[in-house]
């Protein structure tokens with residue numbers, strides 16, 4: 137029997153990872169991206185691999201499982217994808233915020249997660265270059281890390297080509313042809329029609345529109361975010377690549393920064409789901425100036441603004457993974473935290489696509505069915521997922 141032809145729409149970190157996994161399993165794969173692979177949300181990501189900021193416990197465990205899968209996944213990609221460990225530190229200066237941080241650490245510890253409170257001295261010892269100021273409470277999640285999404289996507293594409301998969305960039309999907317049982321028979325693109333046995337929709341923020349071409353409703357919330365970069369700097373952080381520092385003035389948000397393996401720093405403000413659209417040079421300069429107050433060694437760096445990034449954000453904030461009842465050979469793969477979750481979600485998707493398995497024990501809460509019958513009007517009434525994540 138001929139291998140099934142799997143067409144993956146979207147070559148961000150999620151689609152590229154799924155394509156790599158299914159091609160490794162012997163399937164015939166075509167990946168289609170309207171742009172260059174990795175140029176969507178994946179190129180704007182802070183790319184912090186974590187489970188400490190995730191709840192409830194089931195979603196936390198999924199993120200933790202994926203975090204722990206990263207080393208093997210990176211090995212399988214057989215290139216340096218910038219995977220580095222060392223953890224994350226955060227501290228709070230105000231009593232109310234400190235109370236919340238302590239409660240969070242206690243909750244994570246009750247889930248068996250290696251998060252712990254550290255003293256000001258230990259924090260300073262971990263990172264001597266930090267200007268820490270007042271510490272009402274501080275934590276250290278020693279198991280968290282970072283990766284470079286573009287390198288991950290590039291490695292997936294390289295392995296896909298070796299596996300004789302077809303990777304089509306600059307080709308846009310325009311429609312999905314269906315038979316009388318609503319099964320997709322071919323994908324209509326700017327480069328012509330492509331026959332398909334199974335179609336994976338991993339089109340990021342465009343997943344709603346692309347799945348909608350087959351009558352599948354996958355609602356999303358709008359979630360713009362801005363993370364700037366700096367020019368490369370010599371190593372400033374000794375142990376911990378991801379730092380969350382409290383605001384130094386009333387009305388400001390916390391600053392988070394990450395030291396990338398190529399020497400550049402990424403700087404954002406607020407928590408991981410904070411909405412932000414100011415991608416001007418002035419805002420980038422302001423973020424850098426605030427980061428300098430916490431990490432004085434940054435003086436001399438220049439701020440490089442990055443255009444606003446739109447997070448793929450399922451309406452309730454949780455992944456949407458699985459075959460859609462309305463189009464039984466269409467597999468939806470939409471998630472926030474796709475950098476953390478790529479190893480686990482791509483492995484589970486490959487099991488379901490290649491083996492016909494149903495990984496319900498893990499993916500049960502994240503099926504597309506939960507939105508069946510929802511209208512865009514009802515969706516617009518729902519609380520923004522930002523309110524449920526930290």
Ligand SMILES: Cc1cc2nc3c(=O)[nH]c(=O)nc-3n(C[C@H](O)[C@H](O)[C@H](O)COP(=O)(O)OP(=O)(O)OC[C@H]3O[C@@H](n4cnc5c(N)ncnc54)[C@H](O)[C@@H]3O)c2cc1C
Pocket residue numbers: 145146147148149150151152168169170171172173174175176177178179180181182183184185186285307308309310338339340341342343346360361362363408445446447448469470471472473474475476477
């Ligand atoms: C500011 C910011 C900070 C973040 N921080 C973190 C973090 O610290 N940790 C973490 O785990 N996650 C983080 N995320 C989330 C993470 O980056 C995303 O979940 C992940 O990149 C999503 O990958 P994706 O492949 O689903 O989407 P994308 O990377 O957007 O890929 C989708 C692809 O589909 C293609 N496409 C769309 N429509 C079509 C069409 N019609 N035809 C063909 N191709 C199409 C696009 O060109 C694109 O390349 C952050 C995101 C942002 C924006």
